Each structure stands twice: as C-alpha cells, then as structure tokens.
Amino acid sequence: MIEIKNLSKSFGENLVWENIKFDISDGETLAIIGKSGCGKSVLLKHLNALLYPDKGEVVIDGYKLFELSYAELRKIRQKFGILFQGGALFDSINTFENVAFPLRYFTNLGELEIRKKVEKALEMVNLIGSGDKPTSALSGGMRKRVGLARAIILEPEYVLYDEPTSGLDPQTSEEINDLIIYMSEQLEITSIVITHDMHSVLQIAEKVMFLDQKKLSWHGTIEEMKSSTDESLLDFIKASEYQI
Amino acid sequence: MEAIRQLGQYATLLYHALRSILEFSIYRKNLFQEFVKIGYESIPIIMLTGVFTGAVLTLQTAYQLDTDFYPASIVGSIVGQSIIIELAAVIGALVLAGKVGARISTEIGTMRVSEQIDALESMGFNSVTFLVIPRVLSGIFMFPVLYVIAAVTGILGGLLAGSLDGILPAAEFMQGAREFFFPEDVVFGVVKSFVFGFVITSISSFKGYYASGGAEGVGNATTQATVLSCIYVLLSDFVLAALLL
Ligand SMILES: Nc1ncnc2c1ncn2[C@@H]1O[C@H](COP(=O)(O)OP(=O)(O)OP(=O)(O)O)[C@@H](O)[C@H]1O
Ligand SMILES: [Mg+2]
Numbered sequence: 116m117i118e119i120k121n122l123s124k125s126f127g128e129n130l131v132w133e134n135i136k137f138d139i140s141d142g143e144t145l146a147i148i149g150k151s152g153c154g155k156s157v158l159l160k161h162l163n164a165l166l167y168p169d170k171g172e173v174v175i176d177g178y179k180l181f182e183l184s185y186a187e188l189r190k191i192r193q194k195f196g197i198l199f200q201g202g203a204l205f206d207s208i209n210t211f212e213n214v215a216f217p218l219r220y221f222t223n224l225g226e227l228e229i230r231k232k233v234e235k236a237l238e239m240v241n242l243i244g245s246g247d248k249p250t251s252a253l254s255g256g257m258r259k260r261v262g263l264a265r266a267i268i269l270e271p272e273y274v275l276y277d278e279p280t281s282g283l284d285p286q287t288s289e290e291i292n293d294l295i296i297y298m299s300e301q302l303e304i305t306s307i308v309i310t311h312d313m314h315s316v317l318q319i320a321e322k323v324m325f326l327d328q329k330k331l332s333w334h335g336t337i338e339e340m341k342s343s344t345d346e347s348l349l350d351f352i353k354a355s356e357y358q359i
Numbered sequence: 360m361e362a363i364r365q366l367g368q369y370a371t372l373l374y375h376a377l378r379s380i381l382e383f384s385i386y387r388k389n390l391f392q393e394f395v396k397i398g399y400e401s402i403p404i405i406m407l408t409g410v411f412t413g414a415v416l417t418l419q420t421a422y423q424l425d426t427d428f429y430p431a432s433i434v435g436s437i438v439g440q441s442i443i444i445e446l447a448a449v450i451g452a453l454v455l456a457g458k459v460g461a462r463i464s465t466e467i468g469t470m471r472v473s474e475q476i477d478a479l480e481s482m483g484f485n486s487v488t489f490l491v492i493p494r495v496l497s498g499i500f501m502f503p504v505l506y507v508i509a510a511v512t513g514i515l516g517g518l519l520a521g522s523l524d525g526i527l528p529a530a531e532f533m534q535g536a537r538e539f540f541f542p543e544d545v546v547f548g549v550v551k552s553f554v555f556g557f558v559i560t561s562i563s564s565f566k567g568y569y570a571s572g573g574a575e576g577v578g579n580a581t582t583q584a585t586v587l588s589c590i591y592v593l594l595s596d597f598v599l600a601a602l603l604l
Contacts, residue, residue, distance in 0.1 A: 165477045185375075185485070193483035203474035217482055220385070 116141055117162060117273070117305070122171035124157060131157050135171070135331045137324060141272075144299045144306040146316045148351065149326035155309045156200055158326070159275050162307070163195055164188055193221065196266035200277040200309075202258035204250040204265075211237075211246030214264045221269060236264040239294055241287065256283045263291065267298060274298060276308040280315055292318050313355045325351065369565045372487060376495065379488040389493035397459050397494070397560070398501030402508060408454050409509040412446050413438060413516030421526040431527035435535025438517040443544045447509035449596055452555035455505070456588035460563040463494050464584035467567030468577035476568070491564045495557060502556025503549045510548065547603055554595050559588045 116139070123133035131154035139145050147155050160166040161173055164180050173180040175191055183191065204213050214233045218224055224232070237243055240260035245253070253261065259282065266274055276295065280288040292315050299306045299319075310316060316323060316337075323340050325333040325348050333340075333348045343349065379385075416438050424433065467490055470476050479486040514536060522529045563584040570580035 160477065163481050165480060189483040189485065192481055195481060197478070197481045199474045199478060201474060203478040205475055205478070206469075206473075221483070 116174075116176060117307075118172075118174040119162075120172040120174065122158075122161060122168050122173065124154070124161065124166065124168045130329055132326060132329045132331070133170075137331060137334060139305060139307065139322075141305055142299065142303050143322060144295070144308065144320050145322045145324060146320035147307065147309045147324045147326065148311070148313075148316060149332075150351070151311075153326045154329075155326060156277055159197075159277055159307065159309060162273075162275060163192055163197060193269075194272045196269065196271035196274045198259070198262045198266045198274070198276045198279055202250075202255075202262035204253075204258055204261055206250050208250075209246070210242070210248050210250055210253065210261050213250060213261055214246075214268055216265065217269050232268065233264075236268050237261075239267075240264045241290055256287060259283065260287075260291070263294070267304075270302060271304065273305045273307070276306065276310075278309055278311065280310065280312055288312070288315065295319050311355060313352055327351070368569060369561075372491065372565050372568060373561060375485070375487045376491050379485050380492060382485070382488050385484070385488050386493045389489065390496060393493045393497035394501060396462070397497040398504060401455060401458060401501070401505055404454060404458060405451055405505045405509050406512045408450055409442075409447060409512030410516035410519075412450050412509075413442055413513035413518075414520035416441060416446065416513075417517040417520045417526065417532075418524060421521070421524075430531075430535075432531045432535030432538070434521060434527055435517070435532035436539035437535075438521075438532075439514055439536030440539045440541075440544060442513040442517070443510050443540070443548055445548075445596075447513050448506050448548045448551040448555060449592065451505055451509040452502070452552065452559065452592045453589055455502070455555075456559050456585050456592060459498070460559045460585050460588045461581050463560060463563035464567035464570070464581045465577060467491075467494075467564055468570035468580045469567075471568060471570045472573055472576055487568075491561075491568065494564050495560045498556035498560030499553055500556075502552040502559075506548055506552035510545075547599075550603065551596065551599055554599060555592050558591045558595055562588050562591060 119135055119137045122135040124131045135158065147158065149155055157166060161168055164173075167181055175194070178187070178191055180188070180191065205216065208216070211233055214236055215229050218229050218232060233246065234243070237246060240263050242257060242260055242264070245257065250258065250261070259279065263276070263279060279295065280291050283291065295306055295308060296319055298304045306319075308315070308319060320337055322336055323334060324331060327333075327347050333343065333345045335343065340348070417434060420434050420437050470490070476486045476490070479489055518529050518532045521527045521532045566580040566584035566587070567577075570576045
C-alpha cells in the first residue's frame with residue numbers, strides 16, 4: 116500500500132506540483148497521465164525516495180519513506196522494480212548482464228539458474244538473442260524493454276513504469292501492455308504506469324491520476340474517466356486520441 | 360556560500376563512503392577494474408612524463424650550473440633529489456588529474472544524468488559504495504606505485520640525457536644521485552602521491568556524482584573536476600611541504 120500525503124515539490128523557484136494526495140492499494144494498476152513536463156517522472160521518483168519533497172509524505176506499507184534511515188530505505192527500495200524513462204541501462208556491461216545484475220547481487224542463484232531466468236525475461240520482452248549486445252548497440256525501444264526485463268527480474272511487489280511503450284511500434288506496445296497486465300494479474304504486482312498513450316491506459320489501468328496545472332487535477336477509475344466531464348481531462352484525452 | 364555548500368556535500372559523500380567501506384563484496388569487482396584503469400593503464404603516460412621530466416631537468420641543471428666549480432656528479436644529485444622529493448609526485452599527479460580525474464568524473468557524471476545512479480539506488484544498492492569507494496581506494500593505492508615508476512624513469516631519463524648530451528657519464532650521474540639519496544625523501548614522495556591520489560579521485564567522483572543537466576552538465580563537471588584537482592594537488596603539495604620538510 117502506497118499513501119501519498121500532501122506532497123509538494125519545487126526545484127529552486129520552479130514549483131512542479133503541490134498538495135498531491137493519493138492512495139494506491141495493493142494489486143492495483145494505476146496510470147499517471149499528464150502533459151510533458153508536468154512532473155510525472157518527478158512524482159515517480161518520490162515513491163522511491165530518489166527525490167525528496169519540500170513538503171508531505173509518502174508512506175509505503177506503513178513506513179514513512181522520507182524519515183527512514185538509509186539502511187531501512189534500502190530494504191523498502193528492494194520491494195520495487197523501476198523502469199526508467201530512458202532505460203537507465205548500465206553501459207559498462209552488456210544486455211544480458213544488465214538483466215542479470217540484480218540476480219547476481221541480491222540472490223544466491225548459480226550461473227545456470229541466472230542464465231535461465233535472464234533468458235526467460237528477455238523472451239518476455241521479445242529480445243531473445245540480444246543478450247550479447249552492448250547496450251550502446253540497442254535502439255531506444257530495445258533499451259526500454261531491457262530496462263523492463265531488469266525491473267521485473269526479482270519479481271518485486273511494486274513496479275513503476277515510466278513510459279513503457281513510448282517509442283515502440285504498435286505491435287510491441289501491445290505486447291508490453293500484455294506483459295504489464297500479466298505481471299499485475301498473475302503475479303499480483305502493484306503497477307504504476309506513466310504514459311501518454313490513452314490506448315494503453317484503457318487497456319491496462321484500473322485507476323487514473325491526471326496531473327495538470329501543477330496539481331493532481333483529476334483522479335478516478337477508468338469508468339469514471341470515460342464518463343467524466345472534467346474539461347482539462349477531456350481536452351487531454353481528445354488531444355491524445357488524435358495521436359493514435 | 361556556494362563553496363561552503365559544496366564542501367558540506369563533499370564531506371557528506373566521503374562520510375557515506377567511509378561508512379560503507381566494509382561492504383567489500385559490493386565493490387570488489389569494480390575495485391579490480393579500477394586498479395587496472397587507474398594504475399596499469401596509466402603506466403605508459405607516467406613513464407613518458409618521468410623520462411622527459413628527468414631529461415629536461417638534467418639539461419637545464421647542467422646549463423644553470425657552472426660545472427668548472429662543482430664536480431659534474433652534482434647534476435645527478437640535484438636531478439635525483441628533485442625528482443624524488445617533488446617532481447615525480449607532482450608532475451605525475453597533474454598529468455593524472457587530466458587522465459584519471461577526467462575519466463572518473465565523466466563516467467560517474469554520465470551515470471548520474473542517464474539515471475544509472477537512480478537505477479542502482481532503486482535496486483537497494485548504495486551507489487556511493489559501488490562507484491566512489493573503488494575509485495578512491497584505487498587512487499590511494501595506485502598513485503604511490505605510479506610515483507615510484509615516475510621517479511625511476513625520471514632518474515633514468517636524466518641519466519640518459521646526461522650521457523647522450525655529453526654532460527656527464529652515466530656512472531658519475533648515478534654516483535651523484537646516490538650521494539644525495541635519502542630514504543626519507545622517498546617516504547615523503549609516497550605520502551604526497553598517496554594524498555594526491557585521494558584528492559584527485561575523490562574530487563572527481565564528487566563532481567561526477569552531483570553532475571546535472573545532460574551532456575553539458577557532465578562537461579562542466581569534468582572541467583571543474585580537473586581544474587579543482589590540479590588546484591588542490593598544488594595546495595596540498597604546499598601544505599605537506601610546510602608540515603613534513
Ligand atoms: N533534477 C531536476 N532539476 C531541476 N528541475 C527538474 C529536475 N527534474 C525535473 N525537473 C523539472 O521538473 C518538471 C517536471 O519534470 P518531469 O521529468 O517529471 O516531467 P514529465 O511529466 O515526466 O515529462 P515527460 O512526459 O516529458 O517525461 C520539468 O519542468 C523539469 O524541468
Ligand atoms: Mg517523464
């Protein structure tokens with residue numbers, strides 16, 4: 116369970132958003148939508164204390180994230196898998212080793228088991244046979260998928276996806292969406308997905324957060340979104356439908 | 360004000376590094392990689408620097424001294440001692456501030472702006488343990504080794520230049536160098552290079568670790584890292600000379 120309480124963040128003079136309140140229940144799939152630059156990625160990083168707010172709290176399974184000691188924080192962070200917007204692959208090691216990285220440091224698995232798990236994860240993101248490639252030889256969409264494989268390799272309780280399908284072709288997008296659904300339904304993972312893509316929102320999400328005008332402008336279930344009369348939300352949805 | 364904030368940040372980073380220095384298994388692999396990159400891969404440039412420093416110093420010393428009044432071996436004494444006390448450590452460190460310092464700040468800075476450090480942290484890693492400790496430890500251990508290499512090649516360079524230029528025979532050069540060889544000078548040089556290794560690698564790690572703002576930010580961090588490294592190498596050289604000589 117993730118509770119976001121009165122969260123506000125600015126960088127210097129620039130307010131990103133303020134007073135965000137929201138609860139995310141276990142097993143839920145939440146989509147965070149909003150225009151580019153509205154602070155979606157910044158919000159996501161607060162859920163892992165990669166950024167600290169000016170005000171407010173994030174409470175994860177009862178622990179106040181910003182008050183934890185570093186040792187405690189590291190334990191909480193291990194409940195999470197994060198797909199970063201740019202993939203954030205380690206460029207000093209190859210694709211296979213990127214996915215294997217958490218396994219090597221946080222499990223006692225032998226080489227054979229690691230190989231099996233990594234190959235299975237690469238297969239899930241449709242990247243069989245790319246393990247030997249250096250990360251610099253991957254396309255943007257491939258980097259994203261490797262990042263996704265790495266994020267879920269330890270089967271975390273929470274997965275945060277920062278634009279998992281942007282830059283992918285429609286078919287691969289579809290497969291990634293299916294994978295996110297599989298992860299949350301079969302493995303009962305709590306998923307938080309940042310996306311511009313209303314098509315994926317409709318496919319995967321149960322709840323929606325809409326960031327606009329430096330605040331949490333609208334939130335609700337998918338059904339509520341479909342029948343919403345909120346003007347800025349409708350504008351956003353309309354604009355993105357033209358993109359499809 | 361900004362300077363004080365940065366100093367605080369630097370101290371905090373070092374404190375975090377020190378606190379997790381016992382988590383050896385986390386950074387073991389990186390440590391050996393850094394030994395190679397900072398130590399082994401710097402040997403050619405350090406030898407080159409040593410040879411030329413020694414050679415030039417010999418020619419200039421001979422030019423400045425009127426050897427009719429002194430025995431020619433004095434050139435060997437002056438060159439040997441200057442190299443061991445000062446030049447091998449300082450010129451070596453200034454060269455390495457460019458080579459090693461720039462690489463460290465670029466590498467860590469790129470990891471920062473491409474969210475690789477965030478990724479490490481989000482997995483539950485201590486990124487300071489993982490990235491900063493192996494680099495600083497390698498600096499501390501490898502710079503003294505590089506210093507010894509620079510000193511030896513420096514004296515060889517001086518000896519070669521002296522005999523090739525007909526200033527003094529190799530045997531006389533060595534005799535002069537030996538007369539003024541004091542083991543405590545070597546200790547002083549080792550202490551210096553130890554400090555320089557720490558200064559360069561810690562400042563460069565710090566600048567990279569707090570880089571922000573894309574490729575340009577990394578470029579700025581690297582420029583600052585090399586400039587600050589050079590300044591603090593010279594400054595600590597002065598302080599050490601005042602304290603220890
Ligand atoms: N480290 C930082 N320092 C200063 N400002 C930042 C930093 N990170 C983000 N910002 C600012 O915060 C705002 C929100 O950024 P964020 O990356 O969260 O946007 P976003 O909603 O994810 O956009 P996009 O959809 O394009 O990824 C932007 O104005 C950005 O310039
Ligand atoms: Mg973003």
